[in-house]
Amino acid sequence: MLTIKPLGKAADALHYYSSKDNYYLKDKDSLQESSYWIGKGAGKLNLSGIVEQEQFLKLLNGELPNGEVLGIVKNGQREHRTGTDVTLSAP
Numbered sequence: 001m002l003t004i005k006p007l008g009k010a011a012d013a014l015h016y017y018s019s020k021d022n023y024y025l026k027d028k029d030s031l032q033e034s035s036y037w038i039g040k041g042a043g044k045l046n047l048s049g050i051v052e053q054e055q056f057l058k059l060l061n062g063e064l065p066n067g068e069v070l071g072i073v074k075n076g077q078r079e080h081r082t083g084t085d086v087t088l089s090a091p
Contacts, residue, residue: 001089001091002086002087002088003087003088003089004084004086004087006081006083006085007082007083009082010057010082013083014053014057014060017056018053035056036050037050037051045065046065047065060082060083061082062082
């Protein structure tokens with residue numbers, strides 16, 4: 001089964017991905033012990049090594065390492081989608 005849902009607020013997403021109750025972290029003490037930047041996207045953003053929470057939160061908020069801020073401005077307010085959680089589960 002494929003489940004696709006938008007992430008909520010950046011702080012909530014950070015908590016979800018770094019929570020001790022998170023399935024992927026159950027044998028780790030923190031997000032940093034189990035998360036590393038990989039892939040071409042990380043390379044283009046000059047991200048490498050261990051994922052630091054502060055850096056991850058900035059990305060969830062649409063703030064890139066080069067200072068660019070993602071999103072669109074509507075009625076004077078910046079709108080930005082934190083991300084999308086995609087889960088593929090066996091039946």
